[in-house]
Amino acid sequence: MIETEQRISIGAGIEAVWEYVADIRNWASLMPGSQSCAVLNRDDSRWTLKVGAGGLVKTVIVAVHIEQWNAPAGVIFSYALQGEPVVGSGSYGAARKSAHETEITLKLRVAGSGPMSRLWEAMSTPLLPQLAKAFSERLKLEIEGAAHAAPPPGASSGRSSVLGGLGRWFLIRWRSIIRCGLQQ
């Protein structure tokens, strides 16, 4: 089994972060190579991803199951790749640092099964940390971008417009980097 942990600080309150995280479709959309997300029920969804590694881009369908929703501090989940002998699990943890800052801890584990399990784990070794890092950083960018885009009470409309535009610009750039980045 391969595991990785990623910590990141988000410039938003824990409730605002949870508001975003509580929608599983948002999780799927943050994944590099995300194509679609079918929500089956509150706890189960199917994500279609294009995963790139070493010049190969592979379409995988990931069955995600939420084991626990612990609003607003955590989520525990498991997942399995359809048609591939790969399963995994992980957790999302949020800790209030201040009214406007939340520390996120993302843990991811992956395990191959069957006779070629060690091959899958070897290939996951460099990918998993990249995936966790990209996901966390994009989560931060999305939430902070949304926070900046929404005009805070009392702020002038001109300032918020500039920051919102900047946030969107960063998001577009980030998406293009992510799409290419993991394929390198």
Place this chain on the structure above:
Amino acid sequence: MIRNLPARWDLEADVVAIGSGIGGLSAAITAHEHGSRALVLERTEELGGVTALSLGELWVAGNHHALAAGFEDSPDSGYRYLKRLSMGYGEDTAILNNVLHARVALQYFEEKIGLKTRVIPHCPDYYFGTTTDAVAQGRLLEVLPFPAQTLGDWRARTRVSPLVPYALTHEDIFENGGVANMRNWDFDLMAKRLQRDERCLGAGLAAYFVKGALDRGIGLHTGINAQDLICDGSRVVGVRATKDARDVFVRADRGVVLAVSSYERNAGYNKSLGQQLDLGSMVFPSIDGANFRLAGPVGARVARVPDITSLGFCVPGEETPDGEPLWRSALQPIGLPHTIVVNRMGRRFGNEAFYRSILYAVDIIDGGTQTHPNFPCWAIFDGQAREKYPFGSVMPGQDLPAGFGVRADSIVELAQRIGVDARALTDTVSAFNSYCGKSEDPEFHRGSHPWSAWMCGDPGNQPHPNLGPLLRPPFYAVQLHRIGGSAIPAAGVVSDHHARAVGWDDRPIEGLYVAGNSAARLETGACMQSGVSNARGMTHGYLAGRHASGRPSDLLQKERGRFGL
């Protein structure tokens, strides 16, 4: 010769290499070492060319590693071996020139750029055991793992292969049972190398040469597409390229080296030059015959040798970063035990474990019926093969993905489902199974080449690494498609012993050189030997770089008399 000088030059050098595979980079590095200013123009955004996609083998007869290890060999023996392979379709002088200089170039780059190679243990020549002058091991070399972190910002822009496990060496793979026994591989080592980005095989070979160019400050220009050669009326003096839709005029005071590989992604050239129809390809889209497009207007001569059409398949869900289907070669899986290839009549038509045998039969034409009797064709295998061996990226024991192949509980049902005569297929399987029991294939001599056992076999399979019966259901069929030979072409630009392009008047075209798969394959002729393509790219680049810098090699002149040439 044409005269099309521009009003301005945007870039200037003595030697301009077009293409950043081993041919172009070797030329640029050699030119630099001989006092020339060199630069490289690469059409894509990544360096390394087709070299980086390959297994990275270098076939060098009489190399110093083999001799130091005590393997008996010589350039003379290598020359005789290739001469036999060429079947008269090559040119003896070209064969000798390549053999003589490959070993010199190898040592040159080891000394100059820190290229590290070693003999691939127990890797025989293709024809070892069946022809004279073939060796059991020693001529095929591979690189030691290359630390790609040392490429700095160029690391992410130096190509790797989606098709070969470039975190392992040949030695790591084949000393642990080969592809047939993937489960025995050292996956901890693979994980460590992937994490550190240590590259082996072709990705490693290409990276050594990229590093060699970077260390010398050779300008590496990516995303720039050579459009025309520029001539002054008597010689080639530059290149018109485009970058971001703008013309870039590149001056080359001493020479332009065409090292752009071949034409495998150009369907028209495949048909008219290669006589190959509807090819899939494992190489990237820029391999579209730029060598002919560039060299044609200055009168370069083209030559063709007999060639094969390879077989491959796409696994659903896999694609390239460009969004195109990812083609995989069938070379290795069809040679494994419990696997055969049949045509639409349900008959085998070649030695599946030796691609240089069966593939010449793929495009045979029956003039009486105006058909290709051996195409379409299918790989047929049983539950034992599925349990033990990978089929491309489908791992042992894994179900074939939806839409990939056909599965049935009997050979008869399988035949019916793929539209092949059931009686004939049953007879074919029955006959093949009987050969397996005797460990001898009297029809096509499958397994008669030791190389087949090494590359395509299961060393643990008894009584023969390439022969195992199809007995256990379910049975499977995967239709095989025509694919190119990973840019190793039938046709190329003719060059002389200094790698100068040659015109239809048999005279060299001043200022124009050609390297690697851009050059006509007159060193090998009809047949082929793995490792020759990378070695000839390196050798052509070395020769071109020297000649363009005013330091041509005289080795051929010194030696040719000994060979009566």
